[in-house]
Amino acid sequence: MFVTVKKRAILLVLSIIIAVFGVIFIKNRQPVQSYVLGKTVVIDAGHGGIDGGVTGVNTGIKESEINLAVAKCLKSFLVYAGYKVVLTRSGEDSLKRGKLKDMEARAEVIKKANADLVVSIHQNDYPLNSVKGAQVFYAPNGECREIASVMQKALNERLSSTRKEATGDYYIIQCSSVPSILIECGFLSNPTEESKLITAEYQQKVAYAIFCGINQIMDIDSIMNRSV
Template identity: 30%
Template sequence: MGRAWIGAILGLLVAAAAQAVEVHDVRLWRAPDHTRVVFDLTGPAEHKLFVLENPTRIVLDIDGTRLTDDFPELKLDNTPISSVRSATREGTDLRVVFDMGESVDPRSFALKANERAGDRLVVDLYDRGARSASAPEVKKSASLGERDIVIAIDAGHGGEDPGAIGPGRRREKDVVLAIAKELFALLEADTGFTPTLTRTGDYYISLTGRPAIARKRQADLFVSIHADAFKSPQAHGASVYALSTRGATSTTARYLAQRENAADLVGGVNLAEHDDILAGVLADLSMTSTLDASLQVGSFVLRNMGGIARLHKRNVEQAGFVVLKSPDIPSILVETGFISNPTEAQKLTTRSYQQQMARAIHAGIKSWFMAHPPAGTLVARLKAEGGTEYVIARGDTLSGIAQRFNVSVATLKSINGIDGSKILVGQKLTIPTS
């Protein structure tokens, strides 16, 4: 009888060990205001997080879990973590200890497995004091008291979320950050414009956190840059999207919105802590003018993108993208191409094409604001004093430009010294005040 019980108990222990959750990878990301450590698990597991002082240590206990290998080497440069240790606790649990060089505010949460990622445990170590001030408001005053036009450039995905994966393991998050930085450099060189990046490196920001950054920095426009994937590798072409309050304008628009709106599940966001701050915002009357401006600036950008890329659709499409749900900032989402298409994936990962794409987006944004500058900006004063500058895009005609800016063709030709009707892509025109 005793031996039978012992055998049964041993059998249960062996079965329990076989079913133990395993940590098969540990990764670390550094953001401007916090450090994120992600534990990839083979299944769900309960955990506890607490702080010990003198010296400061943050302790993570994961129940019924073990490492599949030695604890991996993590790059701790530019983080408040001095070292990381691990050990087995009470025979079945995993204890991880973070030795801290600086004080932080720790938080942790679990993410359930989904179709794009497995079970994960996320530990966020938020900086205290001066370190958390690394993303200041950037809106600045221009000369003579007028302010600059502020453009918030949002590179999609990042960190834990690679975005779409193309042939050769090309990652959307890398492509769009490169294009965003090129666009930043172009706008930074423009008089009367101040660009700001929602993310400057490889880390994740929540979908609601991105427009929140733009709002904090008092942006006049929010531009989210992507290079998504579709079910078919044949899908191709660049697109521009604005928010829809009534449903998507196409099957592709609906599919892409669903993919993008699921990014928080992959990027690692504690959804339980987030109120739906945008709930009911679509009913706000202020959205009407914001949506109208989004569609108009989107059409300027799309027209210029058509000069260097095949367009998926000739008009600005609409869908329920969470990242575009800002009631007070015109917002567009630019799909620079389908990274799932082998030809477009190869283009999107070359520096020359990234620069071309950035120039096209830049030309569209600048043309729009030169024609419709916000009151009180330096660009508005320059426009009132003698006109604006417009860069000709593929498909433009003198009559079309004249109609868009409410001037006559004769006036346009006279001011710019044009004989006949021939114009060139990239040519700069002075647009007189109407």
């Protein structure tokens, strides 16, 4: 009799604990936004391996390292929100030896991913070290001008940038029919911007700004439902 009562008491306590944790879990879980469902984003961390891209003016840090850190952080934001994410590279190395073969391998990843959006992450460089700010590039055919503009606004708001989106004749944003943009997150030739870009905290801030831009792009049906 005593054992049965004790068992019942334990079961009751366990039920209460499960119920309480269940409510907390449901309350804390963000609902997946409808525009996220079934959407795949390819994140391309530019450069890699012997191709380090541009280097920091004071620290000599390779652009490829920052690109990868931002890409991985962006991936975690997107996955948490419910997107499917494919990285062109997830390690420090390039996909293939030789720039052309490497770029073709990235194009292959984009095609296989059946993606809805491609975002290529880079860091910029300019001879005049006062030049700064994040900038979004789209292919010269102009088809992705609108999504580039949406992303540029998201970056300007969150990173205190004042730049404007522009066309760029880059392979990665022209190698498929998937809507594609290339983001130069900042200038490694600007000492102040470099000092921010090398920190995990600012890399997260950049990734979050891009994440917000992607959400806005996906939420604009008129843009994403059109075959660009």
